[in-house]
Amino acid sequence: MERTDVKISAPGKVILHGEHSVLYGKTALAVSLGLRSTVIIKELAPTDNPKIHVHFPNVGLDDTLALKPVIEQLFTTSISRKCSWNEPTRIDHESHLKKVDGVLHMIRPGFDDLQSNQKNSLRCLLYAFGGIFGNSGLNISDFSIKLTSDLTVGAGTGSSASFSVCICAAILQLVKLKNSENDGDFSVEEKNIVSAWAYNCEKITHGAPSGIDNTTCTHGSLVSFKKGEDPLLLAxxxxxxxxxxxxxxxxxxxxxxxxxxxxxxxxxxxxxxxxxxxxxxxxxxxxxxxxxxxxxxxxxxxxxxxxxxxxxxxxxxxxxxxxxxxxxxxxxxxxxxxxxxxxxxxxxxxxxxxxxxxxxxxxxxxxxxxxxxxxxxxxxxxxxxxxxxxxxxx
Ligand SMILES: Nc1ncnc2c1ncn2[C@@H]1O[C@H](COP(=O)(O)OP(=O)(O)O)[C@@H](O)[C@H]1O
Ligand SMILES: C[C@@](O)(CCOP(=O)(O)O)CC(=O)O
Missing domain, CATH: 3.30.70.890 (GHMP kinase, C-terminal domain)
Structure with a gap:
């Protein structure tokens, strides 16, 4: 069987104007940065006991996790009937996240003792993997995922959105390639799907973010953003x-x-x-x-x-x-x-x-x-x- 490899990058962002006021319904302006994160997913030779090999060096994570419980708990549960891989807004966020946390406690010994940035990275990864790939009806065995970033983690330059956009886009691209769809660039509609999944991941780290970070890291360039309205993508x-x-x-x-x-x-x-x-x-x-x-x-x-x-x-x-x-x-x-x-x-x-x-x-x-x-x-x-x-x- 042919093995699929995916490589994706996404920029960080800076907010030029409107931080905080955006949460009060005001216009904000953000722009993508030259600094980027890059993720590579590689399918590996299948084994009897399939694993996910996770390398996130910027947060000091180098883990090997059992894949079977992920498939059993996150691919076949009720969420799979409610939402498809291209319907990120239909997912039952809380119940999906609860299942993700349950699985992580099962497959990652000492999960509770990890640093919060490590925990959140793993939660985002499994959330997106279960939500996107788990709702695609496709099969997968052993694979590795490596994400590196030029961005400082936790300094307000959108490392979390850049991370989430990369992860969600890479999993979406994996679905597309396995479905033998064209391997051209993402369309605007596909970017909107990536951004909406990344927003769900941002909720894991930030509770109720405005959405400006994931929007800017997905679309790039200059974004004029108002909560609840379509973003204006400006040159x-x-x-x-x-x-x-x-x-x-x-x-x-x-x-x-x-x-x-x-x-x-x-x-x-x-x-x-x-x-x-x-x-x-x-x-x-x-x-x-x-x-x-x-x-x-x-x-x-x-x-x-x-x-x-x-x-x-x-x-x-x-x-x-x-x-x-x-x-x-x-x-x-x-x-x-x-x-x-x-x-x-x-x-x-x-x-x-x-x-x-x-x-x-x-x-x-x-x-x-x-x-x-x-x-x-x-x-x-x-x-x-x-x-x-x-x-x-x-
Ligand atoms: N390169 C990375 N590798 C793994 N996780 C990352 C990376 N960059 C960001 N993250 C995730 O994003 C979170 C940082 O979010 P946050 O504190 O909002 O920083 P920022 O303001 O840079 O977005 C981390 O806790 C981690 O879970
Ligand atoms: C304070 C706020 O407006 C910007 C937060 O920026 P950052 O993620 O800390 O870069 C919050 C938000 O927009 O979700």
Whole structure:
């Protein structure tokens, strides 16, 4: 029997505008990053006691898991009649996740003692494998899955969405190839299926995420996103940013809960902050659209000046919600000393800040800022944003 191999990559993301306010129904703007995750699934020679070999080096996982209980518990249960591999929104999320957790306790000795990022990676993998492959009616024996990533795990650059998009897309591609469907690129409809499965996985890690991360990591480029509406996929101008890792760990769910508490105590004030952030995001989207169609250096300069103003404003609005951190303020101060605008990105409380580099910036200025940040112990990535989304590699 022919064995199928699949290789898929997906980018990380940065939120340009609208983190937190997106959870209050406001517009957010996110863009894909040049940093990517890559997954390879390889079917192996079948054995009497089939196994899944899992290699996730970024979270220190190198496991061999029995496949039979996965097939028995996740392929043949009630969910398989309710939802098909291409109907991610029809799955009974809670009951499927409960079964996934039951199986993991059966096949992974010491599952409870794993670190939470390791547990969540395995939960996402089996959730997607059971949900997608388990509902395809296809057979599988031994296989290996290896995922590596350029992204720092847990720093607000979408490592979890990039991971989930890769896993879901790879399993979907496996289904397609085993069904002898064409091996061309994903269609927009297929990408929407990948994104919706990845959203289900994101719920495992984040509870009730907005969906902006999985959408951006799937479709790439520039995404204008409002909860409950179809995302607007915009052409992204080439934007250069310094991605500065504060090296301060944070948990998105904790920060989201803190903002919710603040909102509960100061409803009108926080609502106004959210509305201001909405104006910033909508204006930035218009400016970025203009930037894609502008040739005049003078106009480009003026657009960047306006964008810089919006970045500064957005950071201060987020700081007013209590989600900045002394390390993020130090990064912003250093950027300001070099005449550059900076804002936190993602949930805040640590994680990354982004510094916008207009094309007119002297290289010596960028280098001086990089040196200052590196000497202060931060990690700096000089990168272009707005590249492709999920990709199949032949
Ligand atoms: N390269 C990876 N390998 C395995 N799991 C990963 C990887 N990247 C992310 N994850 C999963 O995503 C989770 C990180 O999510 P989160 O804290 O939101 O980080 P981020 O802000 O980078 O998305 C981890 O706990 C882990 O379960
Ligand atoms: C705070 C929030 O708006 C962004 C979270 O960003 P990140 O996953 O921490 O990069 C939450 C969300 O959109 O689900």
């Amino acid at each position: 992204s101008p080439e934007l250069r940013v310094l991605l500065v890792d504060s090296r301060v760990g944070r948990e998105t769910s904790r920060l989201v809960a803190a903002v919710k508490d603040l909102h509960g105590r100061n409803v009108a004030a926080v609502d106004h902050v959210m509305e201001a952030m909405n104006h910033v995001a909508v204006t930035a989207a218009e400016l970025l659209k203009k930037l894609s169609n502008t040739k005049s250096e003078e106009d480009i300069e003026a657009i960047y000046k306006h964008l810089q103003e919006l970045w500064e404003m957005n950071h201060c609005l987020l700081a007013s919600l209590g989600v900045s951190h002394p390390a993020l303020e130090a990064i912003r101060l250093a950027a300001g000393d070099h005449g550059l605008a900076c804002k936190l990105t993602g949930a805040g409380g640590g994680g990354n800040a982004i510094v916008l580099i207009p094309p007119s910036t002297e290289e010596s200025t960028v280098n001086a800022l990089k040196t200052k940040l590196l000497n202060s112990g931060f990690r700096v990535t000089d990168t272009l944003v707005g590249g492709s989304g999920v990709e199949i590699h032949k």
